Amino acid sequence: MGRKKKNKLHKKKHGGTYNKKKLKNAILSTLYENPGKTVNYRQISGALSIKDPETRKLINVALQELADDGYVDQISRGKFKLKARTGKVTGIIEMQPQGFAYVVSDELEQPAVISSRNLNHAMEGDKVRIHVYARRKKHDLEGEVTEILERAKTIFVGKVQTTKNFAFLVPAGKVGFDIFIPKEKLNGAKDGQKAIAEIKDWPQNARSPFGEIIEVLGDTGDNDAEMHAILAEFELPHKFPQNVDKAAEKIPLEIQKEEIKKRRDMRKTTTFTIDPADAKDFDDALSLKKLDNGNWEVGVHIADVTHY
Template sequence: MPLPTRADLIRHLEEQASHPEKPKEIARALGVSPHEYHAFKEMLRELEDSGEVYRVRKGRYGPPDRLNMVVGILRVVKSGHGFVIPEGGGDDVYIHAGAMNTALHSDKVVVRIEKMRRRSGVGRPGTPGGAEGSVIKVLERARSEIVGTANVGRSHVVVSPDDPRIARDVIVPLDQSLGAKDRQKVLVEVLSWGTPHSGPVGRISEVLGSPGDPGLDILTIIKHHGLPDRFPAEVEAAAEALPHAISEAEIARREDFRDRFVVTIDPVDARDFDDALSLRRLDAETWEL
């Protein structure tokens, strides 16, 4: 008999099992042979890692919705509280700031429903009040690197995230700080997410610059969103292959203003100079701007 699929296993727990079951109980119900049991256990672990099934006391497994749990994406608001948007649809689950465990904004989490709240206007616009829960497990981190400001102390550096939705500072040992100076913008890689009572620990992977540095604002946005800050090698090669001088044929097809007096009006720290003014006299009473 072939190994049951992931869908078979989930269907059994949702429709046939009357209570959370141990792996051997599930395997017996699905007709898993002894030589397939190792592969079956591996599939069960994968389902647990993805949040499709959850392991409770005594190593028993069940579907999250049957265990009063919800799997979804955490969205943190400015107040520090959050809402988990369920993967399968339905109403958001309110999460108090003190019930987020180590989860951060946009993490995929498992939430246990703790109580039902009266409708009090708490929630995203258009979302009815209802369930309140607490994060019991983080399934997937939205990011491994965070942009923030370095606050240098005697024994360590505290990196305060720029994103106000990330409320936890990251602690960096001095020997992992790349010599970052106080108030500099840095990119910190999180090595340990800590516990609900102790903050995450990381290392500074890049010093982005000091306040007032040209282009720092753009660079921090690029790093925050994980955008590439370098062109692909083939693009760089194509740019290098371009001629440094404009050919006569190219000049002939353009309108040539090189004999005009032109002044750029871009600021000195601009990354491109594409705004300019030119003034010339056309006759005794007419000027062209």
């Protein structure tokens, strides 16, 4: 039953009567939504909700003329299929907010439009191979992704949602899909936590890609977890390399006497840092003291970080 349903043309409601020109455009619009399907006039009639006998006969004539003009191929008597351009075109996916995409290619004079149903799991920035279909008059060039040559991105940041037997990572931003995570691939991630997942596979008939958690960032709402999630989303490093941490550990905490002599010593003045207790550095501070003449002095202290 699932296969039969999948192969059916999508019905569209069209008002009014058809002349031949309007009918050809309606036929091509239907075929562009099902570019690999072979159809006859009965299937086109059903897709366009046409019951009028005269118009149904005109569909056969329109299909034959579309074949003569190079828009469709006649596979056998009474059966037609949208004609694909010979040769292979390679380009880059540029997703649009409405769900469709453009493929920009040096082999094409203009970008080709790829409907959402013809993306075949292609994502923003992917390098793909497409079939470009015969161009309809006064319409954009259209095509279908036939192969994903190179993924632009396989790692995503998001929130973990778990069920009894499996989990999903809901990516941040406008991604358009969730990543299916098998229970054994959670790697310690718990429901509601922020994490990073890597896509490992995307089967042809699966709605979601399959992936695994490669790093747990922490609980949603935790300051560090949220900041690290933002950094990771934009592919910025959210932790220092080990060699940098090791170099930082070698920096002495004591200030040498020779260095103190070069500076104004404020250690006897009560000074308050304005950084929070969990800050990684304390480089700004304020002081307040009463002068001999009765005035109050407010000191603004900025650390000399370049010294280190």
